[in-house]
Amino acid sequence: MKINIKIWVGVIIVSALVLLFRNINFQPDKRFRIDRSFQDYSITEVKNALVESLDATTVFTDSLICAFRLTSLDAATNRSDVNLYDINAFHPLASFSFDLPKTAQIKWCSAEEVLYINRFDLFSYNRTTGKHRQLNPVGLACLNVCRTGPNTLLVFAELNKDGRFITGYFALDRTTGTVQLSKMLEENSQANAAPNSLIYSGKFTRIDAGTMCYYCDKYSKIFFFTGEGRLSRELSTADGAPRPTLVFDNETYFYKRGSTYNVNNAIRVEGKNLLVFSCRSEPVKDMVIDVYSLETGQYLRSTRFNYKNWNCPDIINVSAAGKNTIVNFQRGVVLFDFSSLGA
């Protein structure tokens, strides 16, 4: 029988390619993954018409749902419409519009004011007076902020003190302008606010009436603060992901590939447990929630469940909403009952 070499070579090449594509590791970096033990819990979606009408521009702060909508993109300022809702009762509280500098980032919202950062300066927009006021004293470059009381703020910032640049968390009294260091992350001889805003990038969230939290989204650390803004404890999630490293092109800092990991996208407290919505898992079409003991900080177990094939990397932020948990995904907002995870 005549053997057609070309056909056989073709068959071998195609088979090799099929084998290659079936077996090659197409998954993202497996380093700093958590060795999880899974347990099933009853997790249900709670239907709510208001929640279903919200979109990804929504921010949850304190006891508010703040739905932002950009209405004009001017050269100098952006105009935003804001609708505030009570996060527990889901009823509208107020609506207003205001202008922000184009480079500003909204960080916190309360019924009275919107806190935003523009080029490392912290501002407050007062809803009643319609005025913008700078809050940070000279020498404090602000990177993130949350309200701890009517006149007190907790800021993640860099303080220039006698030529030394201290990056960390500070309690800021807005009436006196005094700043008190709560937790120092690093001290440098030159300004590092821009790279540190990327290295320690994360979010503040209130986990109960007297506790604020800051979780880094590219570092495994979570910091807990008292209602007065004092550091109460810190823990590392089980992935142990290190701080990201950066590259600089003489203008901008960028995360360096191969040594930057997406870590924790959101946290939430349920009963005596801390729920962590982590990105350090296999690329699955499920939500993977890691449960840690709030008391000891130890990893306990994980659970996974499917909701429209959305997963933890899709999450923007999470907050308590009454007895339930409101989760803002990139493709929509959903209300879940996670109470079984608190046990």
Add this chain to the structure above:
Amino acid sequence: MLSRSKPLFAGALPAMRQRTFIPLIYYFLILFISYTFMNKLSALHSFQVNLLKTGLYSLDVAKQLSYLVLAGELGVLIALLFFKKAGSVLLFAMLTVFTLYICLLRLLGRYEVCGCGGVLNGLEFRYHLLINLGLVVLSWLLLKDSIKKNNYEN
């Protein structure tokens, strides 16, 4: 009378196919390389940043490498247009190097998304690899045809 001799049009169909497909492959590859070249050139800074973000090069090296890649692509384009055989060899070599490079990035955990330019930007690794393998195969077919023609001409 029926005969067992070769049909009249035997061999004509593959030859016709080759006459149609090889020029198609040739023009497609020229268009493709021109497209990615123009995209890299028009967004040179983002191409350089993409190289820098791999963490394999310093800023200076990333800049020099970006110019080298652009010069290489331009050289291949000119060669393809005016010296088809040499152009085919260079194109096949260039696409093979690009394919090995993205595999290396992947192995080192430095591949994020494709930065080749235009609609290719943001491609996941598996699709990038598939496209590259397809291009390598096409450039190999072109190279094979050029060598064959060159042999006839010689």
